[in-house]
Each structure stands twice: as C-alpha cells, then as structure tokens.
Amino acid sequence: MDAEDLNHINQLLDHDVELREKIKDQVTELDKKARTMVGLLNKIHSTPSNLIPALLDSVRPTLDSCREATAGLAALVPPSQFWRWKDQWANALRTVIFAASLVEYLASGKLISLAQVSDILGIKEEWKDRLAISAEDYLHGLISLVNELSRLAVNAVTLGNFEEPIRISLFVKDLFAGFSMLNLKNDTLRRRYDSLKYDIKKIEEVVYDVSLRKLAAPPVNDTAPTTS
Template identity: 50%
Template sequence: MDPRDLDFINELLEREAQLKERIREHVGEFEKKVRLMTSMLDKVHLTPKSESAGVYLNVVGKKNIVPVVPELLETIKPVFHNCHRITAALAGAVPQDELWRWKDLWTVPLRAAVFSVVFASFLANGTLVPLVTVAEQLGIREEWKDRFSLTPEDYLHGVITVINELSRLAVNTVTLGDFEAPLRISAFAKEVFTGFSMLNLKNDLLRRRFDSLKYDIKKIEEVVYDVSLRKLIPPRTATPPA
C-alpha cells in the first residue's frame, strides 16, 4: 500500500476523532444543563399546593396546574436560556449534511431536554407544547436541520416520558393534599394518548413505549377513583379505573 495513501487515511481518521471529541464536549455540557433542569423540576413532587402560585416562562395570567414553587419557575428560566448557547455550539461543530452521522451522540440528553420543556409547560398551563415551540425554547433553529435538529421521534419520546412522570405526580399531589390535580393530569394524559393513537408509529422502541402508556393512565385513573371513593373530589368528575 502506498505510504501516501496511509498518511492520507491517518489524517482523515485523526480529523474524525478530533471532530467527535469536540461534539462530545458540547454534548457533555448539554447533559449537565439537562440534569440541572430535571432535578429542579423534580421538586414539584415535594411542594404542597398551598405554596403554589406564579407562572412559567412566557405564560402570563395563568395559574399553575399542579404544585410548583414560584421561585423554582423563575430559577429555571435562565437554565433554558443557557441551552441556546450550547445548541448553537453543537450546530456549529457538526459539518453540513451530517446530522444522522452524529445524532446518536446527543439523542439521550435531547430527549431529556424535551421532557423538561414539555413537563414545565404542563405545570404552567396544563397544555402540550408543540414540537416547534420546544425547539424554540431550546434554541434549536430551522436552518440547522442538516446538522442539529429536534426530530419528531425525539419529541415523542420526551412527551412519553412526561406521561410516565405524571403518573408519579398524580400520587404525590394527593399525598400533599391536592386532590384536584389528578383529575387534570388524567385528562391531559388521555388527550396525549389519543393523539398518539392517531399516529402511524413504525419505530419499534417508540411503539413499545407508546403501548406502555396505558399502564400509566390506569395508575392515574386509580388515583382519581380512590380520591372520589373517599369523597375528596366531586363524584361527577371521577371515573373508575379501566
């Protein structure tokens, strides 16, 4: 083999190794921000309803749907904003038209970031934030779609994780004395499940995770039924578990 060919191949390998290392550095920074966001949001499971009030991000004039300390909502704003710098760095590090070559490096933290945005939005206004808005909150731009983007699959995985978390929250809100929250959680979870049912899911992992949602919904329904049985909520709003 020609030594010049070997030198050329070695040079290409070295460039690729350096590129991967740069991308991993940015991904590592992204993971730290995501861990911070999720740990902050986890405090919702410990906050009594009496301490709740305020809004999240740009939602104005709407009360929180479930318990959240106002200070927490304010504190998490700059964390979301700081993600813009990191996602921009990632997009700048990935060569043009090489999204799918490097995507696996950031898939896990990106899905966790989606979870944080969607969960926080639910806590703020009880609605499901769309994919485009999630991308905006994380600073992901449309012009980066060939290098770094939020794919529908990653968005859906994040949404499913939110429903998983809400099944836990339904139990904890009752423990903290908020007997109305499980009703709103149940309505939201069922609406999301209905939306997923209308999708043509061909990805095996995504399909399996969607199928598992019915267990989360059943757990939430059991909480609603239990508080109704104990006359902690109006009987007309409760439905027995499936």
Template identity: 40%
Template sequence: MSVTEMFSHIQGFLSADQEVREDIRKVVQGLEQTAREILTVLQSVHQPTGFKDIPNKCLKARELFSTVQIHIGELRTKFPVEQYYRFHEHWRFVLQRLAFLASFVVYLETESLVTREEVAKILGTEVNREKGFHLDVEDYLAGVLIMASELSRLAVNSVTAGDYGRPLRISNFINELDSGFRLLNLKNDPLRKRYDGLKYDVKKIEEVVYDLSIRGLAKEPEAGGDK
C-alpha cells in the first residue's frame, strides 16, 4: 500500500469520525433547546403566582421530557455503543442539566429524591453502562447538586409567596442529601467543587427556617412544636 493510499484510507476514518461528531452536535443542540424550554417552564415556580399550580408546570415539563426521549433515542443511533466515552464531552453538559431538570420535577411532584433509575427512565437512557447509552453516575450526581441550589432559591421564594411550610420540608430533604453525599469519596474534580457548594445551600435554607421559627411562622406538625 502506498503512502497516498494509506493516508486516503485514514482520511476515510477521520471523515467518518467528523461526520459522527457533526451528527451528535446537531442532536445535542436539539436537546439543549428542549432543556431550555423545560427550564423556562420550571423556573416560573419561583414567581409569586407560580406556587399555585406547580402540578400543572410539572405536567408541562413531563410532556417536554417526551421530546427529550426522542432526541436521546436519535442520539444513540449516531455512534457505536461502545464509544460512549469517546464522545462523552459532547453531551455531558446537557445531560447534567437534564438530570437536574428531571430531579427537580420529581422533587416538585413528590418531595423526594429521584433515583438514577428514574432519571434514566425520564430521559430515555439506560441505567447500566453495559446496556448502551446511559447516564453516568457522576452526571447524575451533578444534576442532583444543581437541584439542591435551586431548592435553596425555592425556599426563599416560597416564603415571599406566603408558603411558610415548604422551607422546613426542603431543609429536611437537603440535610438528608448532604448526609448522602458525605458517604462519597469524591476526587478533586468539578463534582467535588460543586459538592463544596452544597454546604452554602444547607446554610441558606437553615437560615430561612430560622427566620420563620423565630417569628412563630414555622408551625407545621413536623417542626417539633417546641415553642
């Protein structure tokens, strides 16, 4: 085989690779667009009027997640399954955002922590690495941490909207989450840095609960009733 033939052959490889990347990029753009739309729907819960129909907003978000599933379904056809990590960087960012949005919806619906399995189901990915296009553990965790910071904002705004019970429930939830994360031995990487931010969210929410309880506004059964 001559040098020219060798390099033509290699150029074949490279072109194929570039096409795969181009294809992936396009699908990811669609995903990002949908993710932004879901975000817009869910962000409205922070508005004074937004607290009233959270269930409705969740329904709307759920509908948009079916579009996400279509995109993901398309994405997995764009490259061989065993090359997931070859192209990981292309979708890592948007997948973390989507994991955040999924866990936020589930929290708003049930006030509980979404499992990785549920997120996978909502997004239309596999859970197990072996089965194909999956949600990486670290990306799932990143999504959960983004949600934690959104919840600290929600605690503040729910008070503004006159809902004094929610902060206490958020506080309990976020404390549980914090304990969970303390079980993990994280490397010194972006996830670790994000986790370091969690303690500020915990503190912020505790201060909201404090403001309510010192004014006698945190009068839910769970609050301990000690005053």
C-alpha cells in the first residue's frame, strides 16, 4: 500500500471508532431509561391494584422520553447500516419493549403490537434502513413480559388480588398459542420460548390453588387478549 491508501484506511478506521462511541453514548442513555422503568415497574409486586394506575403514570414520562434516544440513534446510523449496528442497542431496546408491553397489559389487559411500540418510541418508517424494531427484538420483549407476569401471578395473591392470576393465565396462554404458530429459527429466541412452559406451569399452579380454595371463580377461556 502506498501512503495515500494507508492514510485513507486510517481515516475510515477513525471514523468507525468515532461513530461507534457516539452510538454507544446514545445506547447508554436508552439503557438508563430502560433500567429506570424496570425499577419502577418492579413495584407492581408490592402495590395494591387500586394504586397501579398511579404507578403507571410515573413510568410513562420515562417511556415517552425514549424517543429522544431513538431519534439520536437514527441520526447517527448511516443509511442501509441497520443490521451492522443493531446489536449495539438490541438489549436496551428489548428491555424498553418489555416495559412498554407491561404498561399496556397493566393498563388495558391487552397485548401491545409491534406497530404500537414503534409509535411509542417515535420510530419512523423512513428510518427502517437505519433504526427499526425487528420481529426478534419484539418477541424477546414479550417473553420478558410473560416472565414478569408469572411473578405477578404469585405476588398478586399475597396482596389479596385473587382475580389477577386468572386474567394472567388467560392472557399468557393465548400469547403462548401465538408463539407456537411462529417458525422460530433463532436459537436464543427458541430457547427462551421453550422456557415459557415453566412460566405457564407456575401460573397454572397459582390459579389451581386459588380455584381450589374458592377464592376466585375458575378461569373460562372465552375472552382472549387482543392486540389493541
């Protein structure tokens, strides 16, 4: 290589390092917001059902502020380089999706759609070659939702909310049925999907105990959770 070629390559390498650091800074901001929401939402396990709306109101401002981080990422990622940089923010984004899906479930009892999450995070269609929510990241977020709801089914009973495990059971079983129709070829996603069986079993045990003690009416699967 001559000196001019070496200089050009060095400039490209320096640009990549600089871009990576800028993207990392935006991802760090998104991750901070995600962890803040998870910390607040963890209070659902010790919060009476009548106080849940107020708790969700405390989470929504942080969820809405995630738009700033996604806009910052979209501004940094060069056109047609989504898949090159996607792994940088995947974990933080999945946590945000989990938080958004949990807020939606607690507020309405419904399953949040991928389009709804994109709208909440301000992700625009014209960004699709730079920043988008992949189906894989969306599904990872929903699996985390089921993990959390299996905990809530147990803790709701300790708070005297005997109906919640039944609602959770119907919701999770319908969601699991939807997952079972997908062709999951990603190994990590497949393993996490398979683990949902343990969450469902845990929820079923709570529902059985509540029904056996006649603390709540047994579940009737006549109303499936719908995407709002």
